[in-house]
Amino acid sequence: MSQRPPQEQEDKAVQSYFRKIYSVYQEKVEREDVADVHSRIKKNIEPRLKGVVVDIGSGGVAHYEGASIQKVISVDNVLEFLKHAKDKTVLNVAADIRALPLKNETADRIIIQFVIHHLTERRLTESLTNVRTAVSESSRILRPGGEVYFVDSMVPFLLEQVERSCYGPSYRLLRMLNKPMVFFFSVQNFCRLLHRYGLAPDKILDIDWGRMTDASAALFPRLKFPLRYTPVRCRLISAVKL
16 A cells, blocks of 8 residues: 655645535536547547556546456545546545555556646645656556556647746736646656656547637636637547556
8 A cells, every 4th residue: 555645735725626516527527518528538548448447536437348447446536526426336446646545556557637737736846746746656556568548738848838937926816816726737748757757658649629618617617718729738648657
C-alpha cells in the first residue's frame, strides 16, 4: 500500500466545487455534446483495455466493456461521485491521485481523464509538484509494459509560458470570484514530464471537441463558445511503462 500522504496544504477549492455540482456533472457527461466527446475518447481507449483497469478521477461514471478486462477500479477523491456511481459492477475507491492506496504494479491499464489541469494550489511550484506526484504514483502502480491514457485540455507551448508567468494573479482573481484554479500543460512539457517517471509516450491524438461549448464548467458555466475555436485542445496521450 502507498504510504505517501497528500500535500498538507492541499487547496480544497476544486474538491469543494465538485462536491457541490456532482449531480450536474454526471448529467453533463450524458448530455449529447459532452457525451460525443467522451464517446470519441472511449472509442480510442476501450479496445486497448485489458486486465486490471484503474480509472483515476472517474467522476463516478467509469464504464468499460471488453472480454480482456478482468476488473475496473474507479478512483475519485469526491465521495459524492462514488456514492452516485452509474456502474455498480466496478470497484469504487475513495483516494487522492497523489497517494493511491494500491500496491506497486497493480494495474495493466490506467485512465486519467481531465484531472491533471485541476491539480492546482496557491503557488505554481506546488501545482507542478502535485502533477509530478500524480504521474509518479500512476507509474508506480502500473505494471511494466502497461499503458496509461492521459486525456486533458492542453495548450500551445507559448500559451503555457504565459500561464506560468501569470499564475499568481490568475489564482488570486479566481479565488476572489470563488472559482477553482486550473493550469493547462503543453504537449511538449507534459511528455517531457512522463519520461522522467519511466513512461514513454506512444501515441498523441487530437480529440475533436465537436459542438461542446462549455469553455470550462468550473470557471465560466454560462459562457457558450465552441471549444474547437479556442487554443485549448483535447489531447489523448498514451504512454507505456518501460
